[in-house]
Amino acid sequence: MFETVIGLEVHVQLNTKTKLFCACPTSFAEHQNANTCPTCLALPGALPVVNKEAAVKAMRLGYAINANVVHASNFDRKSYFYPDSPSAYQITQLSNAIVQNGEVFIDLNDGTQKRIGMTQAHLEADAGKNIHDGSHSKVDLNRAGTPLLEIVSNPDMRSSEEAVAFLKKLHSTVRYLDISDANMQEGSFRCDVNVSVRPKGQAEFGTRVEIKNINSFRFVEAAIAYEVQRQTEAYEDGDYETEVFQETRLWNVDEGVTKSMRGKEEAADYRYFPDPDLRPLVVTQEMIDEALKMPELPDAKIKRYTEELGVKRYDALVICSEKELAYYFEAMLASGASAKNSVNWLTTELLGRLKKTEFDITTSPVSAEKLGELVSKIDDGIISGKGAKEILDVLIKEDKDIDGLINSMGLAQVSDDGAILEIIDGIIAANPEKVEQFKGGKEKLFGFFVGQTMKASKGAANPQKVNELLKERLA
Ligand code: ADP
Ligand code: MG
Ligand code: ZN
Numbered sequence: 001m002f003e004t005v006i007g008l009e010v011h012v013q014l015n016t017k018t019k020l021f022c023a024c025p026t027s028f029a030e031h032q033n034a035n036t037c038p039t040c041l042a043l044p045g046a047l048p049v050v051n052k053e054a055a056v057k058a059m060r061l062g063y064a065i066n067a068n069v070v071h072a073s074n075f076d077r078k079s080y081f082y083p084d085s086p087s088a089y090q091i092t093q094l095s096n097a098i099v100q101n102g103e104v105f106i107d108l109n110d111g112t113q114k115r116i117g118m119t120q121a122h123l124e125a126d127a128g129k130n131i132h133d134g135s136h137s138k139v140d141l142n143r144a145g146t147p148l149l150e151i152v153s154n155p156d157m158r159s160s161e162e163a164v165a166f167l168k169k170l171h172s173t174v175r176y177l178d179i180s181d182a183n184m185q186e187g188s189f190r191c192d193v194n195v196s197v198r199p200k201g202q203a204e205f206g207t208r209v210e211i212k213n214i215n216s217f218r219f220v221e222a223a224i225a226y227e228v229q230r231q232t233e234a235y236e237d238g239d240y241e242t243e244v245f246q247e248t249r250l251w252n253v254d255e256g257v258t259k260s261m262r263g264k265e266e267a268a269d270y271r272y273f274p275d276p277d278l279r280p281l282v283v284t285q286e287m288i289d290e291a292l293k294m295p296e297l298p299d300a301k302i303k304r305y306t307e308e309l310g311v312k313r314y315d316a317l318v319i320c321s322e323k324e325l326a327y328y329f330e331a332m333l334a335s336g337a338s339a340k341n342s343v344n345w346l347t348t349e350l351l352g353r354l355k356k357t358e359f360d361i362t363t364s365p366v367s368a369e370k371l372g373e374l375v376s377k378i379d380d381g382i383i384s385g386k387g388a389k390e391i392l393d394v395l396i397k398e399d400k401d402i403d404g405l406i407n408s409m410g411l412a413q414v415s416d417d418g419a420i421l422e423i424i425d426g427i428i429a430a431n432p433e434k435v436e437q438f439k440g441g442k443e444k445l446f447g448f449f450v451g452q453t454m455k456a457s458k459g460a461a462n463p464q465k466v467n468e469l470l471k472e473r474l475a
Helices: 052-064 160-177 217-236 285-291 298-308 313-320 323-334 339-355 368-379 385-397 402-408 417-430 432-439 443-456 463-474
Strands: 002-013 076-079 089-092 099-107 113-125 129-133 136-140 147-153 189-199 209-214 247-252 257-263
Touching (some): 002 160, 113 160, 160 217, 160 298, 189 217, 209 217, 217 247, 313 323, 339 368, 368 385, 368 402, 417 432, 432 443, 432 463
Parallel strands (some): 209 247
Antiparallel strands (some): 002 189, 099 113, 113 147, 247 257
């Protein structure tokens, strides 16, 4: 039997206004090389200055994952030669990163949580882009120098499920913190997956392979599954020494395999050394205060929803998995809807309907306030759940007044005691022998009276009211 060991390195593009070491904007530029200056073009004599906003955003992540936020961290140069890096080195933080020793908790399918240790999170500058265009190649440096936060986990994960759960948790956390848009398709949240296998019970780790730049949860899962199988087979066939060695591989989407890209560089290959142009990044009290401006994070939300609002753990996990869902839910509550009904009307009724449209929760044609209003009408017995579904079907297509719809669609429930009692008394008068039997102990007949009353009201009576009043009358 074998055990899988996984450690992840996640590159998060920080959503700062300007680049990490210069004042060039990070926003989209229509023209190649428009967002550049002597610093990010690495012209001689230009000096880097650390972007405070990037440092604060890195610190905010640090506080969110219970890490040490280092008050004087250092920058290093990592040498490599590619056309998309005009300085021929990347400025990064090798040994004294701004964020060190954190933790992230992941939720497993059996309802338990697992702690994943975080080695560090460090600031570094992104490279530009090489654009291959027929017979020639071009270099676009608009992205050169944009801030990345590289977040490194300990090798604490033991399956692809755990790795994906970790990535999703980290993804949602950086989005709650609003430090990155974390758009995976656009590459602002991408990860390197380190995988090794070892015989169960062996203390030392096996040899790890690094799979670079995966940009979807599905590919992470598939790449790990492929690597585990490849490495396990090599072990079983006695080829482990020759077939599994420390190297960088790439996930080939079309073939569904990982392929060797290059042997893993040793740290020495990068000739790391402290960047002489940058003094230590010193954290001020003002930066700490700014970094601590933090929203309620998913773990705290899940605890509050389950303990204070009575939401089931599974539902709380679903709602808190994305900040947009959690904020939508909370806006429903703020408009007066009950937590219990809001959960169902958000996760099942609204999301189910949105799935069939081009909309999602961020672009929902039904606002949280509107859905909250609808749910309040159910809470108050003004309409039935069935009636509310009909109204929601309309609201998905066009924004209309809920009270107006209740009237025009004839969906108002009769909750008025007098009107319901009138019907009940008629039913009781018409069925004296059933009333006798019921009072004689045939309790099953209660359903008969409910059914008759609902029928006589043409389904408009509030069932809860009918129950209450029947109990009173038949007592
Ligand atoms: P390097 O500095 O060479 O990149 P690190 O020690 O920083 O190596 O590790 C990089 C990543 O690889 C980390 O996420 C770590 O958890 C993971 N890792 C280290 N050893 C193993 C292993 N044997 N199997 C799986 N992952 C590992
Ligand atoms: Mg590393
Ligand atoms: Zn610049």
